[in-house]
Amino acid sequence: MHIDHQPNMDGLVLKIENLSIAFGGLKAVDDLSFEIKENEVFGLIGPNGAGKTTAFNCITQFYRPDSGNIYFKDRKGKVQNLLEHGVHEIIELGLVRTFQNVELIRELSIIDNVLIGAHTDFNATIFDQAFRLPRAVKEERRMRQKAYEILETLGIEDRADQLVGGQPYGILKKVEFARSLISDPKLIILDEPAAGLNDTETMELSKRIRRISKELNCAILLVEHDMRLVMDVCDRICAISFGKFLAKGTPKEIKENKDVQVAYLGIEVTENAEE
Amino acid sequence: ACSNEPADNSTAGGESEGTEAPQDALEWAQGITDTQIIVANSAATSGAFAPVGVPFNAGIEAYFKKINGEGGIQGRDIVFTHVDDEFDPVKGKAALSSFVEDEKVFAIVGHFGTPVVAATLEDLKEYGIPAVYFATGIGQLYNDKAEGRERNIFPVQPIYRTEGQIMVARAVGDFGASKIGVIYTNDDAGKDMLWGAETMAEQLDVELVIQQVAAGATDVSSAVTTIKDAEVDFVIGAAIQATIPTIIKELAAQSVNKDVITTYVNVSPVIAEGVVNEINGKFDVYGNGWVSFEGERANALAEFAEYTVGYETNVYAMTGWIAAHFFVEGLKRVDGVITWDTYMDALEESPINNPFGGQIDFGNGLRAGTQEMNLSKINHDNPAGEWVEEKPLQSIDSILN
Amino acid sequence: MSTFLQVVFRSLETGSIYALAALGIIIVFRTSFITNFSQGVVAMFNTFVVTYLFRTMGLPLWLAIFGGIISAILVGFLIDIVIIRHTKKVSPVAKQIITLGMIMIVLGITPLLFGVDPLRLPRLIEDGNLTLLGADISYNGLFNIVFGIAVMVTLFYILQKTKVGLAVRATASNEHTAKLMGVPTKTVTLGAWAVAGVLGVLSGVMAAPMTSVTLNLMDEIQINALIAVVLGGFQTFYGPVLGAYIIGIGRNLLLYYGSSVWGGQILYILILVFLVFRPHGLIGKKIIKKV
Amino acid sequence: MRKNKTLLKIENLVVRYGAVEALKGINMEVNEGEIVAILGANGAGKTSTLRTISGLVESSGGSIVLGDQDITKTEAEKISAMGIGQSPEGRQVFRDFTVEENLKIGAFTIKDKAQIESNFNRVYGYFPVLKERKNQSASTLSGGEQQMLAIARALMGSPKILLLDEPSLGLAPLIVQDIMDIVKEIKQEGTTVIIVEQNAAQTLKIADYAYVLELGQVKMHGEASKLKNDPHLIEAYLGAH
Amino acid sequence: MNTIKKIIKNPYAHFILLGVLLLFVPVLAETGIFKVSYITTLGGAFIFAIAALGLNILLGFSGLISLGTSGFMGLAAYVSAYVTMDMNLPFEVAFLLAVLIPTLIGVLVGLVSLKIEGIYLAIATLAVSEVLRKTFEEFDFFTNGFSGKNAQYPTLLGTFELDRTGMYYLIVVVLVLIMILTYNLVNGRLGRALNAMRGSEAASQAMGVNLLNHRLIAFALATVYASVAGVLYVHFIKYSYPSIWSLKLSLDFLAMIIIGGLRSIYGTLIGALIVFAVPDIFLKQLPYFNQLSYVLNGVLIILVIIFYPHGLVYARYDIKRLFNKLFKKGA
Ligand SMILES: Nc1ncnc2c1ncn2[C@@H]1O[C@H](COP(=O)(O)OP(=O)(O)OP(=O)(O)O)[C@@H](O)[C@H]1O
Ligand SMILES: Nc1ncnc2c1ncn2[C@@H]1O[C@H](COP(=O)(O)OP(=O)(O)OP(=O)(O)O)[C@@H](O)[C@H]1O
Ligand SMILES: CC(C)C[C@H](N)C(=O)O
Ligand SMILES: [Mg+2]
């Protein structure tokens, strides 16, 4: 694909331009544009079926959009059009995601699941691994240590060697989170990270998201229906409906936006969120 | 599993070299005790080949029962041990090593199936243990001057390649065919018969129309259509039991109406019964035979039937019976100490008669199995299935002259 | 032309046999999530039962077939109750291996019960030919085709249009949730094994007169039925039937016009290539897993 | 205070998954026409309770009595036919079925065609988006749409007792509100509801009675209106990590 | 003290210990404690275990099912026989070629696997295997058709002439080596990536696992293992026959890894013994049941799967429990 214009990405990490994708006759994402600044927490909200997950899937190349561009400033500061990369190449550029329905490997231990996130950071070849050459051994040890440290920051290091299968939902969510952290990303995409968490856990999550964004120097793109979390952690929010742009602004602006209230929030919940 | 009583010191090598040695210097071969002569085979008696292996072994056992009932050999009973090798060379090889090295049997009787036989032929020769009758027709068994380490191989059964030659010879010699259709299965039987047929057709300068079908196929219609289109004047059904009825029925269904000849394996009332209704009034089905049920042989058949209840009409049981017969005939000829060498000498001494007709000569190291075959035909009038003999045992040369 | 038709007619009959066998495989697959490698040998066993009733017990053929159907139902029940019900914790691949175990059991038991001789089973309609456009087709062959299609149409109707069908498909899609909805999944699975058994014995009884009743009766049919299911796709019930007829006809055309040696293999390769372009068969489509 | 007669009675229920004891002998009573909430942290055993009631999980001890019938060992499909409907955890829609077929299966135990028809109208009324998508394959629905489908499917069977496992999971705030309203509405019609939720405050608002589970045991129970204001609740049991 | 503990705990020590124990089989056979036939039966089982280990990587770890194992194993067997017997080249050359050629085809199938999945892939590989088997039957010049192809015990490095026992030793050494390599491969980055691919294609891709590469690697490894097994087979049995390399054998490989335990190295070995050796060493020795050994083996397979759906390796927990129980009672 030939890029005829290099977008200006000063201060930005991701820039979506006129993104569209349709399934059959249904326009799931319709001419959507937004941009995310470096190190900010950005919320994407909208009614069920608005196209949020679909937008994520376009960004991470699980879907090929019908039109539009997706620019990303990679680890080295180089601007990349994500459409030119395969799904498995995205993480190397510095963009990592979690999944709306947890996607973990039940038969592996928690720490091994986290290590999968570091897949692209290994240098040892198959040959090194097969014969356990010192290079491979050292590398493995180093990565394991790093994974362990991440589990520590999430407070689940005591479970590091337990299998993922059979763990409660809240732990699974944390493991997914840990897995996205180990690759030192520039942008993390979180799809409904608070779903299935109780009130206390949601509060914890909200603190953690802020901390991570600061400590790791990365931006976060968040989809979530739990308004307390969204309002609490997001610097800016974009609301969409039927695949189309609806409103953009600070949490306060969004909360007060009439369109968003009608299409998404409902009056009572807005009150709740203010409590 | 076996009793190792006295005089059982000879090892696998068969070290008693000189046949001229005085009797008292000879040691009894392994597997022979005061009361028993132990022999063995491994065969597929389970799985898809059970229909061949089970009756075959039943035939062997029946014959030994008869012999033991008659007082055994030199007062010893013949004890037959068997292991199921599932038609698998690894299992067959393991079984053979155990027979010879652990159980120290005297001989292998009725070594079974192409893959196992081919995988263990070298081992047999190395052991030097007499092996009488091979339930397979592979070419490796053939030898016209077996000496030294090769002497211990005694094939009896006709070789499919020979049979293929005989079929073409019959087609030309007896039926005056000049364009012959060959439908062969893609297994060793079919392919070896095809090989024989092609060789003979070249010699006799007749045309073959060749079609392959899968062994065990249920739909052979396209092959038959091809044969029909070619307007052949005779058909060779180079297929063993499972597939030959399919071929014959399809030939009838498509009204090809040319006479068919097939292998001795199929000359069994069961096969005749399976197809007689379909061919009735349309064409004849002939079969090669290496056994004859006519005349004086009828007695042999009655005796066989008496001992093999349940398998009275089974060709594989009959071949098992023949296998045991050849083994025992050799034993009977040894008087005094039985060693591997005295036994093999006895087998080679003079031709041995097949109880159902014909004879085999192992003299001068000849190892060629059965060379003469007769011709029988399915009797259209007997719905229960019957083959009637048309022509006596003949060699290829005599068929063509 | 008439030769071509001849090949096609004859293949239609074989196609019907493959189709019945394929339906048996798919119905079990869709309810128990098992690729049933034992469909063929179980059919072979029940065909032996028919042959036994006919030859040894001297029943009329139609009654013997009826007996075979009863036996197929009983064997189906037995398999479900004794084995399949106890495989809740067993993964789909492991269940396939269970069917391998069943093959061994049936292959071991059949000769013990019915002897080792190849047996003859006559056709339902012994004589008579219909000549159509210069090609022959026997009344029995015609009957097989029509009967096979009738069975399949009935099955389709039941599966697609009735509540029973809904129950079967729901069980296939997600057994646990189907239970939650009140679908008697155990009965569905039990029924599926019985129906598969009946389809099997029908295919066996159709195939037997062309050959003879032996342990290997269904070997070729089993492989071709499996491939038919894949060619047609596992997601519908009519895809495999279509696949079966395509294989029946395609195989014979390739054998006849191509090579009698390599025809079958050429067909396999063609199907392989086809699958690369349509990985879920003729009818199947990829079930999208949304993330 | 709980005036209606007991419809479902759980006594000393024990559930094990291999070595894990998920329920360690719990007791619960659900009265006719009530909304009963089950609350608790992750892994407390809420889902296990519902799955055992509906017969998907075998109990290792204790009993469940529906009306005067012991259903502890009854099979799931029979329990469903007795009028217990469930919207399960993880949605569990029939992925390769269309939306409409999913709903049809929901009405599997209903014989009366007119009743099915009216149930269709009713759930399409609750969730218009499902009507728009009725021929779409369930696997391609958005997360929230699938959740709606799961709830609608449970309603299609006109259950006497409705079990909802985290019905609001993944739904937009507006729809969560709708769900709560629907639950209230069907209660009015005489349906008994057992609801498992993470959002305690919101759930207690509509519930009559609530049980709080922790590590497989009932730690607290009482009328919702009272529990709502119990400071212990939030502090001690809902944030157990 | 501590170092001893370390050694006892060391997985490599276990593999090597196992190998040493297995090396004693021929000695025991010579002294008459074991039957001589055990050498062949066990050697055969170990060869099958090697191929099954490859399939375990493919199915257990990557979740890709193949019914083509026997075809590839057969191809390697024929290549090795042809190169040594007809071309008169050294065993080592034959070995290399016999691994290389099937692996190339295996990688081709791996390419196809990117598009075809699950049961479709199983049947597709079955088709490949059937085509291979057909070539074994028809290409007489190469395979000697239905007469079967003979081979000889190999001579290593042109000097060490192996006999039956020597070949058995070689098999054990290769088996242990392959077990160790497998252990290394699956307990590291590759193992994790393959696991991820099976567990969640989406997640693994999002984490940077290149599906195509890893599927190819998995197929290549499975084919290399099958090929090594094929070479050992043809020089141990000294024979190859077309219909050995059938669907039945491929299903047997599946049975081995499932009975033993998916993703378990020892399990695979146990599975191979149960499927291949137990019938010969035990079932066929049972009086009266001799005729039923086939049936019994089928029953055994079904029972094991029902009671140990995750493989017989899990029986060790039950054995431990039983042991504890007995021990406690006794105390
Ligand atoms: N593969 C597909 N085929 C057809 N329709 C699809 C497909 N994927 C998504 N859709 C439709 O596109 C719309 C957008 O779906 P998407 O999953 O992006 O919604 P969402 O905003 O993430 O909703 P939720 O908050 O409920 O998760 C939905 O209406 C869905 O039904
Ligand atoms: N299939 C299973 N195998 C093993 N353990 C299980 C299984 N299902 C549940 N558990 C365990 O049982 C306990 C209770 O689980 P349950 O799903 O009932 O909790 P819950 O209260 O619904 O939690 P959540 O809020 O996360 O949905 C947990 O410790 C869980 O890990
Ligand atoms: C089954 C055997 C006795 C015959 C078969 N044709 C073979 O030689 O292999
Ligand atoms: Mg979504």
Ligand SMILES: [Mg+2]
């Ligand atoms: Mg739950």
